Amino acid sequence: MTNSEIATVFLNMADLLEMKNDNPFKIRAYRRAAESIKQLPREMSTMLAAGEDFREIPGVGEAVATKSEELLRTGRLAAYEELKAGMPPGVLDLMAVPGVGPKTAYRLAAELDVRSVDDLERAAADGRIASLTHMGEKTAEKILREVRAFRRKDRRYPLGAALPAVEEIMAALRKVPGVRNLTPAGSLRRFRETVGDIDIMATAADPEAAIAAFVGLPQVVEVLARGTTKASVLLPGNLQADLRIVAHESFGSLLQHFTGSRDHNIALRAFAQRMGLSLSEYGIADAMGKIETFTDEASFYGRLGLAFIPPEVRENQGEIDLAAHGALPRLLEPGDVRGDFHTHTDWSDGQATLEEMAAAAEALGYEYLVVTDHSAGLGIANGLAADRLRSQAERIRAINRTRKRTRLLAGVEVNIKADGRLALSDEALAELDVVIAAVHSSLSQSEQKMTRRVVAALENPHVDILAHPTCRLIGRREPASLDMAAVIEAAARWGKALEINAMPDRLDLNAAHIRQARDRGVMLAIATDAHAADHLSLMRFGIGTARRGWCGPKDVLNTRRLGEVLAWLRRPA
DNA sequence: GCCGTTTTCGGCCCGACTGTTTTCAGTCG
Secondary structure (H helix, E strand, O other), X not given: OOHHHHHHHHHHHHHXXXXXXXXHHHHHHHHHHHHXXXXXXXXXXXXXXOOOOHHHOOOOOHHHHHHHHHHHHHOOOHHHHHHHHOOOOOHHXXXXXXXXXXXXXXXXXXXXXXXXXXXXXXXXXXXXXXXXXXXOHHHHHHHHHHHHHHHHOOOOEEHHHHHHHXXXXXXXXXXXXXXXXXXXXXXXXXXXXXXXXXXXXXXEOOHHHHHHHHHOOOOOOEEEEEOOOEEEEEEOOOEEEEEEEOOHHHHHHHHHHHHOOHHXXXXXXXXXXXXXXXXXXXXXXXXXOOEEOOOOHHHHHHHOOOOOOOHHHOOOOOHHHHHHOOOOOOOOOHHHOOEEEXXXXXXXXXXXXXXXXXXXXXXXXXXXXXXXXXXXXXXXXXXXXXXXXXXXXXXXXXXXXXXXXXXXXXXXXXXEOOOXXXXXXXXXXXXXXXXXXXXXXXXXXXXXXXXXXXXXXXXXXXXXXXXXXXXXXXXXXXXXOOOHHHHHHHHHHHOOEEEEEOOOOOOEOOHHHHHHHHHOOOOEEEEXXXXXXXXXXXXXXXXXXXXXXXXXXXXXXXXXXXXHHHHHHOOOO
């Protein structure tokens, strides 16, 4: 049973308890524990096998620890089954519809025998919902609208699609006179790999002009709401974007509030409360109720005695305590990056020539660019066998003689075959500056098999970096089942680096695994997997993901100078 | 149910919006 399955059980328990009007703080405790479990960097099954205490997990105490263990050992939870048995069937499913919470779901299930979203739509359409006490026509209409939107709406959007959309909108709004402080908020600002909708905040001399410009953008498909300081629109693909024009004096607290995460804000308010202060989006109130306002986030956090907390780590994962002690790590910044470790050219399936890639790397000011075309082998277009690889390395050396600013390193992305052997001989690999190894096929192997396979590749003394370790494609392909703790352990033992693949649809490793690897002292290499010259600019997605994994410059290989990188590559096997 | 540089008991984040209501409950972020 995975962490996310366990978390779902506790979230469902919280909903069921809420339907029964149980103690709201108990309900919140279950939700907090679930959130904490969902964000764990390690599988609870692994922790159980290692004999670790679940009560070390924030928000998890005696009860949740025992229940988690029961779930892991038996696959069921008696208390949960009992709770469900006392409730109308299907009641939890109704809550998938926005606007239908536990109380509404329970009433509809109990009083109208609504058991599914389909039932819900019928009950809303035929007047039964409107006939209930404390509900009416408007409630029924809203539910009907939400059910239909729910059916056609894609849930979350990949950051790689949302971020360019936001930048386009902001570029247009920047041209509106008097618009200042344009900043994205929400999960996009925190660099989550997917976002639910887009939130943009700004101050403006003439808010209504800013709103008018926003709803008038050419990419707007539909205007959902338009007020004097806030508007919501639908972009292509049903992506919702909100613009909020806020007062300048409260911009800091408002941006902080709308950046979240929810859990970070809850924890921050609890922290403030212990100081006798009360937080809201409008500022910080003292015991007398006097509100102090903040024009920027740093002074808002500062008033609480906290260092500025970067948006990427605002997930209630210990950042508040560290900020209170001035002990937050300095996170990686774009200017720290000196090169890229995973790129393709037209020698295999890339689009650009070696020279074009070198020129693009120079334009970025890189000290080095590692060329890692695919190896020959199973299912990979135009992969290089040993002889072509040798020719490419010669060509690279020739280019290095003419270009001084960026050094090309000869590498390969060698395929890890289904049995864990590599697609190139040790002799061929030995001639190269950098070897990255990656799985590309047989992705549905069992966890044991896949783990053994990847660990075997890491064990090869010529392999330097494991690329896109889980092979996931966000929204399209689930990660391969892989015991990441074992992979990290292997990388630590043999001094290998793990890749943070910066392709926005990969972002692999993910933030939780990055933090786990970093905490274990494993080197990380951020790489774009570029298949064209302009893909080198995707590095920022890798940097954002590394920041979500708490990485600073020393945790990341490509912050090193060329000489240090070459020394690292010669490390003893 | 969880948790402790105010507590092992007594607290637990805050505000807006909506709809159905004579004062508030539910939902959301």
